[in-house]
Amino acid sequence: MRAAMFPLLAAAALFAAGCAERSTPPGPPPVCSCAPGDPVVDPALLAFLSKARAVHHEADLAEKAKDERSAISILERLIAGPRPGGKKTPPEVSEVIADTRARLADLRSRGGDAEGAMRDIAEGLALATTPTHFRGHLFEVKGIVLERQFEVLQAKGDAPGADRAKAAAIDAFNEAVEIQNKVIESTLPEGSPVAPGSPSADPSP
Numbered sequence: 001m002r003a004a005m006f007p008l009l010a011a012a013a014l015f016a017a018g019c020a021e022r023s024t025p026p027g028p029p030p031v032c033s034c035a036p037g038d039p040v041v042d043p044a045l046l047a048f049l050s051k052a053r054a055v056h057h058e059a060d061l062a063e064k065a066k067d068e069r070s071a072i073s074i075l076e077r078l079i080a081g082p083r084p085g086g087k088k089t090p091p092e093v094s095e096v097i098a099d100t101r102a103r104l105a106d107l108r109s110r111g112g113d114a115e116g117a118m119r120d121i122a123e124g125l126a127l128a129t130t131p132t133h134f135r136g137h138l139f140e141v142k143g144i145v146l147e148r149q150f151e152v153l154q155a156k157g158d159a160p161g162a163d164r165a166k167a168a169a170i171d172a173f174n175e176a177v178e179i180q181n182k183v184i185e186s187t188l189p190e191g192s193p194v195a196p197g198s199p200s201a202d203p204s205p
Helices: 005-021 043-064 068-080 091-110 114-127 133-156 159-186
Strands: none
Touching (some): 043 091, 068 091
């Protein structure tokens, strides 16, 4: 499982545990009953996050056994399964699915399925539409997929195709860096200096 997803799922699980301790109505409430001012968490969302953890751990075991085909099938179950929110998918769910798409793309690419990998990237980017770690990670994986294509084409002696794949990989990696720069800068206190060379840096002397 991608390391970046662990904090997201763990935080949700910890919040749910604390919230459940303060729940007073008998029986399962429709939403988590928390103290005034606390965010309200849908139990379906918590169930989905727990399911996602289990699925990714199972995929980890398949990968350790060098069974990447099984790992792909396991992750596809999460993609195809029910999601909270119906037509209005919560952002946490979109982020988990987008990151799962990134992992699927990497696995497919390792197995030589570049076309399937690029489909996963496109599906993930359709979910992660704003500058977040998850969108940046998808572009990072896109660059890796294209880098592998470059190596395959180069080995085949297809110099023009290899050059195109290399250029596209560089573009994808640059896009990943730009997005992650935006994510980092968005966390800085207002008025903090921006590192020289950053796209957001003021070019004026």
